[in-house]
Amino acid sequence: QSALTQPSSASGTPGQRVIISCSGSSSNIGRKTVNWFQQLPGTAPKLVIYTSNQRPSGVPDRFSGATSGTSASLTISGLQSEDEAEYYCAAWDDSLNGPVFGGGTKLTVL
Amino acid sequence: EVQLVQSGADVRKPGESLKISCEGSRSSLSNYWIGWVRQMPGKGLEWMGIIYLDDSHSRYSPSFEGLVSISADKSISTAYLQWSSLKASDTAIYYCARTYNWNDVAWGFDLWGQGTLVTVSS
Numbered sequence: 001q002s003a004l005t006q007p008s009s010a011s012g013t014p015g016q017r018v019i020i021s022c023s024g025s026s027s028n029i030g031r032k033t034v035n036w037f038q039q040l041p042g043t044a045p046k047l048v049i050y051t052s053n054q055r056p057s058g059v060p061d062r063f064s065g066a067t068s069g070t071s072a073s074l075t076i077s078g079l080q081s082e083d084e085a086e087y088y089c090a091a092w093d094d095s096l097n098g099p100v101f102g103g104g105t106k107l108t109v110l
Numbered sequence: 111e112v113q114l115v116q117s118g119a120d121v122r123k124p125g126e127s128l129k130i131s132c133e134g135s136r137s138s139l140s141n142y143w144i145g146w147v148r149q150m151p152g153k154g155l156e157w158m159g160i161i162y163l164d165d166s167h168s169r170y171s172p173s174f175e176g177l178v179s180i181s182a183d184k185s186i187s188t189a190y191l192q193w194s195s196l197k198a199s200d201t202a203i204y205y206c207a208r209t210y211n212w213n214d215v216a217w218g219f220d221l222w223g224q225g226t227l228v229t230v231s232s
Contacts, residue, residue, distance in 0.1 A: 002154060031214075032214050032215070033215060033216075035217075035218050035219075037155070037219075044205055044222040044223065044224055044225050045147075045155065045205070045207075045219070045222055046222065047218055047219060047220050050218040050220070051215070051216065051218070056220060088154060088155055090155075090157075092213075092214040092215075092217060094214070096157075096171060096172065097169065098157050098160070098169065098171055099157050099217060100157070101154055101155040101156065101157070102154070103154045104154045104155075
């Protein structure tokens with residue numbers, strides 16, 4: 001069981017906005033920043049959001065992140081077919097002294 | 111383009127040892143930490159441990175402490191993940207990933223290797 005809780009699946013049609021949630025606790029999201037990773041089928045994960053709301057170079061501005069209390073969210077606006085992937089949140093956890101990951105959310109573009 | 115290149119897929123029997131590698135191609139990994147992340151079949155990501163290539167200082171997740179060993183050779187920009195006695199439950203894809211900072215505020219795996227599939231079966 002992951003320390004961070006994500007919905008197992010999410011879906012949307014092209015052009016829609018999709019929000020993926022990530023719930024944690026006071027030992028991780030509550031006091032730390034959150035990173036989000038995208039994993040396309042059969043490939044390695046890719047960082048899409050770091051320190052809760054920053055995008056690495058090359059990541060479209062359709063991707064945005066936010067945190068509130070012990071929860072975080074990844075928003076994808078103007079959904080595109082190439083966004084179909086598994087998305088993982090991750091946050092530093094004090095008890096681990098390292099990052100914990102969510103269980104992942106499979107995003108389907110209908 | 112900087113890449114992390116991992117060693118190829120491996121098939122071993124239970125009880126055997128194994129060492130897989132992660133090399134920084136076209137760039138030195140000086141000043142970087144290299145972490146290892148496990149992905150079991152059909153499952154999510156788990157942080158295993160991390161090493162600072164400049165001085166080989168390593169840290170482990172409590173879930174993996176004593177089960178694996180992480181090492182590095184700074185001169186060839188390579189990090190390693192090693193098992194002394196594999197179990198069937200070690201079957202997974204193992205990724206290495208780079209981060210410049212390793213602290214509770216600024217960590218971020220911004221570059222990943224392609225993954226190494228380790229299969230442990232009798």
